[in-house]
Amino acid sequence: MKVLVAVKRVVDYNVAVRVKQDGTGVELDNVKMSMNPFDEIAVEEAVRLKEAGKASEIVAVSVGPQKATETLRTALAMGADRAILVKTDAKVEPLAVAKLLKTVVAEEAPDLVILGKQAIDDDSNQTGQMLAALLGWSQGVFASKVETGEGMLTVTREVDGGLQTVELKLPAIVTADLRLNEPRYASLPNIMKAKKKPIAEKTPEDCGVDIAPRLTVLKTEAPKKRGGGVKLASVDELIEKLKTEAGVL
Amino acid sequence: MTTLLLAEHDGKLLSEQTARTLAAAAKLGAPVHVLVAGAGVASIAEAASRLDGVAKVLVADDAAYAHQLAEPLSALLVSLAPNYDALLAPSTANGKSVMPRVAALLDVMQISDVIAIDGTTFQRPTYAGNAIETVTSSDPKLVVTVRGSAFKPVGEGAASAPVEAVAAAGDPVLSRFIKEELDAAERPELTSARIVVSGGRALGSKEKFEELILPLADKLGAAVGASRAAVDAGYAPNDWQVGQTGKMVAPDLYIAAGISGAIQHVAGISDSRVIVAINKDEEAPIFQLADYGLVGDIFTILPELKDKL
């Protein structure tokens, strides 16, 4: 089974993001960037499939600027075999990312594509589902467990009331939720080895995909700030405040 | 101009998320049709027809929709789409699974997790709620998911809307439902509860979580939430996770016990009316947004709080 993994370069999850004064977006200068945490989980899952003898080859794909090769190197150091960068400096919406990934799928013919459930910058939670739709494939999104079978996958999904298990016909799309696995740290020897693994580059034009955005962001604002209140001395005082001042009890 | 809203239900009851999403749909200013898809869902359709602002209810009663699988459900929505200018669903696990698939099949960019609508502009949180974007779409149709906690549910009117059966759209049979393990829902639902009591890593074990958090929640008639750390450690089930990648809550009262207040957790609670934090570390970031803070040990404070209520 050949596995494709989609990885996005995003602001590191530890960074407290600040909105620009003029409302045109968020401050990205000199901010630490990392692989989207859900995509680390996606790569880890692919590597585990390979280690279990279920996957034959892992190809990591990213859509983004030249610097996204750093993210691809991380995927290679974790255990992906080779990588593809679809290079663009433009902001690419999930629909366009899905279209670009579709063209990569057409060339690479994987049996399984694993994505993160959500990119922690745009918080869209769309790309995997869209790719599944464009390919006419089955989807198992928000996966917390993946088991392989003959021509199919069994996927346990995190849903609102608990867990749902579905069987997917291959080829399939899976998106990784937090509890699918705990991603490894790449070892130093593997980081060195990753430097020699190939990264192919192409552009959205090469793919024949129009990436013009469909949504226009009119402005970006900081959320309403909460007051940050008082520290109380006792449980009695808390109950009193909740009853009288706040009126919530 | 007509809007189609995908109803959220569990096969037995209509979810309150539907009434919340209806409130958002009303802001588009067009008549709203509600689609109830499922197997044996006549009573759910009937419940939907009584909600305020519903012009018509469409029922697709077919075994293919029994478990809300995205592949057949998106095919159904796409078959109905020519009659509509906007398709909406709540940002629930189902809505988030189905709607992007619909959007891609219609060649439309979905607007995810909308928290406010003003005519043709939409507000949505990004970066775990640290940046609110105002967006417009240039697509010929709108596909939108709605964060229920940002909208008050519509009420029930005296009149009921007409209910009309629609044909199933053919199942591509790409996936098959195997099983579901759902919590017995004896407590209020997290996303619509008036009070939420959440526990974090500080609880230290499943036993302590159950001993300290659950009785307090039950005394308050509250829903129970948890931080990711508490869920990952197995103290609480996954669907209790509150935050950027869990549930978004907006209760009148949110009590965070032994939770540090990481941005990803705070993303899910900042619309709560009153936040109470109990933490032994007075520097914990949760105190920066809590209305009332108690610095101390949850193992003594939580039992005392329960007893004195």
Ligand SMILES: Cc1cc2nc3c(=O)[nH]c(=O)nc-3n(C[C@H](O)[C@H](O)[C@H](O)COP(=O)(O)OP(=O)(O)OC[C@H]3O[C@@H](n4cnc5c(N)ncnc54)[C@H](O)[C@@H]3O)c2cc1C
């Ligand atoms: C991609 C991504 C998504 C995430 N999504 C979510 C999400 O949706 N929801 C979420 O919650 N997290 C999420 N997280 C995790 C988040 O970053 C934090 O790790 C998590 O919220 C921490 O949980 P906690 O506050 O329970 O634990 P900790 O941060 O360990 O805090 C425990 C707190 O308990 C206090 N404490 C300890 N003992 C006691 C005691 N006896 N009495 C009182 N106080 C005590 C400590 O002072 C500390 O403040 C996500 C992370 C990533 C990377």
Ligand SMILES: Nc1ncnc2c1ncn2[C@@H]1O[C@H](COP(=O)(O)O)[C@@H](O)[C@H]1O
């Ligand atoms: N620019 C990108 N390059 C590679 N993968 C992406 C990109 N954008 C999104 N993805 C994948 O799609 C998932 C969901 O992203 P989103 O739909 O933006 O929330 C991510 O976790 C990635 O796996």
